[in-house]
Amino acid sequence: MIPTSNLAHLLLQTARRFPERPALIWRDTTWRWADFATRVQAAAAALSARGVQHGDRILLHARNSNAVLETMFASWMIGATWVPTNFRLTPPEIAYLAQSSGAAVHIFDTAFPDHAAAAKAENPACRLEIAIGPAPLTWEDLATHPTPLTRPADVDRDHPAWFFYTSGTTGRPKAGVLTHGQLEYVVCNHLCDLMPATTEQDVSLVVAPLSHGAGIHALPQIARGAATILLSGERLDCEEAWRLVEQHRVTNMFTVPTILTMLTRHEAVDRHDHSALRYVIYAGAPMYRADQVHALRKLGKVLVQYFGLGEVTGNITVLPPALHSEDDAQTPVGSCGFPRTGMDVAILDDAGAPLPPDVTGEICVRGPGVFAGYYGNPDATEAATRFGWFHTGDLGHKDSRGFVYITGRASDMYISGGSNVYPREIEEALLLHPAVREACVVGLPHDKWGETGVAVLVLADGAHVTDAELLAHLDGRLAKYKHPSRFVVWPELPRSGYGKVTKRDVRRLLEREATA
Numbered sequence: 001m002i003p004t005s006n007l008a009h010l011l012l013q014t015a016r017r018f019p020e021r022p023a024l025i026w027r028d029t030t031w032r033w034a035d036f037a038t039r040v041q042a043a044a045a046a047l048s049a050r051g052v053q054h055g056d057r058i059l060l061h062a063r064n065s066n067a068v069l070e071t072m073f074a075s076w077m078i079g080a081t082w083v084p085t086n087f088r089l090t091p092p093e094i095a096y097l098a099q100s101s102g103a104a105v106h107i108f109d110t111a112f113p114d115h116a117a118a119a120k121a122e123n124p125a126c127r128l129e130i131a132i133g134p135a136p137l138t139w140e141d142l143a144t145h146p147t148p149l150t151r152p153a154d155v156d157r158d159h160p161a162w163f164f165y166t167s168g169t170t171g172r173p174k175a176g177v178l179t180h181g182q183l184e185y186v187v188c189n190h191l192c193d194l195m196p197a198t199t200e201q202d203v204s205l206v207v208a209p210l211s212h213g214a215g216i217h218a219l220p221q222i223a224r225g226a227a228t229i230l231l232s233g234e235r236l237d238c239e240e241a242w243r244l245v246e247q248h249r250v251t252n253m254f255t256v257p258t259i260l261t262m263l264t265r266h267e268a269v270d271r272h273d274h275s276a277l278r279y280v281i282y283a284g285a286p287m288y289r290a291d292q293v294h295a296l297r298k299l300g301k302v303l304v305q306y307f308g309l310g311e312v313t314g315n316i317t318v319l320p321p322a323l324h325s326e327d328d329a330q331t332p333v334g335s336c337g338f339p340r341t342g343m344d345v346a347i348l349d350d351a352g353a354p355l356p357p358d359v360t361g362e363i364c365v366r367g368p369g370v371f372a373g374y375y376g377n378p379d380a381t382e383a384a385t386r387f388g389w390f391h392t393g394d395l396g397h398k399d400s401r402g403f404v405y406i407t408g409r410a411s412d413m414y415i416s417g418g419s420n421v422y423p424r425e426i427e428e429a430l431l432l433h434p435a436v437r438e439a440c441v442v443g444l445p446h447d448k449w450g451e452t453g454v455a456v457l458v459l460a461d462g463a464h465v466t467d468a469e470l471l472a473h474l475d476g477r478l479a480k481y482k483h484p485s486r487f488v489v490w491p492e493l494p495r496s497g498y499g500k501v502t503k504r505d506v507r508r509l510l511e512r513e514a515t516a
């Protein structure tokens with residue numbers, strides 16, 4: 001056993017230092033650090049009294065609220081593993097997560113009774129059901145238990161803390177095992193590379209589900225005593241977001257590119273004071289250059305990009321504010337940054353050999369941010385960690401200075417007339433056309449070329465554009481073999497519960513249209 005501090009100590013230490021300072025603000029309620037810690041310690045004692053043990057899994061399905069962060073730390077206090085889910089998933093999807101994790105405890109927001117029933121039916125390991133909202137046994141009952149647990153359970157460095165489920169865009173989701181030791185490193189790395197000099201004077205706004213990246217982002221805030229602000233509802237309200245930024249003098253937020261673009265293109269950005277912002281962090285997918293430049297014009301040099309999958313908890317690369325610029329000559333355009341502190345990034349070929357600069361291969365990473373494997377899936381773990389590296393499934397290259405460029409997912413690439421085509425560069429070129437607001441390119445079968453690209457576009461309000469105009473726009477920007485063979489206009493693109501455009505669904509809808 002390698003002794004490691006339990007992640008719950010992050011909260012307990014902060015509560016001792018800043019008991020009266022605000023920890024969490026949601027709607028009209030403010031919880032001080034002392035309040036937050038007391039509720040967590042009470043809930044941990046109540047769970048333990050009901051037979052929840054060291055190593056048990058605790059499944060949570062809920063919208064953002066104070067209870068989400070409380071369940072996280074209460075789980076850790078007793079050495080249990082937190083298993084949060086995205087509240088946008090369907091009952092069958094949640095049932096699978098409950099069954100595959102073998103959760104001993106189900107905690108469900110009462111807004112999701114069908115999800116709770118499906119999970120209970122599919123998971124015989126469940127011994128305890130708790131509700132967030134009115135029910136026989138509620139989270140509030142646990143959080144007001146009279147005898148709080150004072151000391152966190154002892155844990156090993158590799159003791160599971162969090163089952164971080166993949167989004168499942170290629171098959172069923174897998175539970176990436178994030179450990180106490182690994183997440184302690186992640187917290188330090190986030191504070192080092194993403195938001196240096198964060199203190200109790202900082203304030204963070206949450207605009208995404210705490211079940212995934214936003215929950216990871218909350219940990220360094222808790223470690224440093226910075227207050228966390230939640231939106232009042234489960235849907236992104238840009239007007240409310242900017243009002244909260246002004247009201248609470250928000251200094252940092254975690255977003256994904258789609259959310260950042262929505263925020264900076266909403267007219268409220270010009271009506272509210274956001275001068276306190278120091279770090280607006282975006283991750284989850286590459287950001288199109290046109291959207292990046294627009295965000296810089298609205299917010300200034302506060303953007304921080306990072307690249308990192310759930311399995312490495314975001315710790316692959318960083319592009320800090322100083323390297324974001326509206327001027328192409330002053331920024332590595334198209335790059336997601338350089339390797340994070342303590343992490344090693346390589347571009348490997350199919351045999352696991354490193355490739356030279358500017359040659360495309362798979363982006364692979366190793367270091368203390370890499371997860372412990374997929375729970376109950378040794379074959380997937382072995383495939384993802386062959387040659388001693390974690391394989392991201394993303395294609396890209398490094399330049400001579402070590403900046404990383406993502407070409408796209410390996411599964412997105414298609415071969416047209418014998419040539420590899422990477423949809424992302426076509427999408428980037430299409431977005432430079434003023435009529436195009438969003439673009440998604442997928443490869444579909446073609447009698448002559450094997451595969452050709454189909455571009456699905458969402459146009460700007462009131463815009464109209466012809467195929468001939470789009471091809472003329474691409475002429476000179478891309479080789480002819482990369483030009484899409486067809487353009488389709490849709491009112492919107494399908495997205496996963498995490499806000500990402502799901503190319504699998506785009507391809508499926510196109511095939512359905514063709515069949516119809």
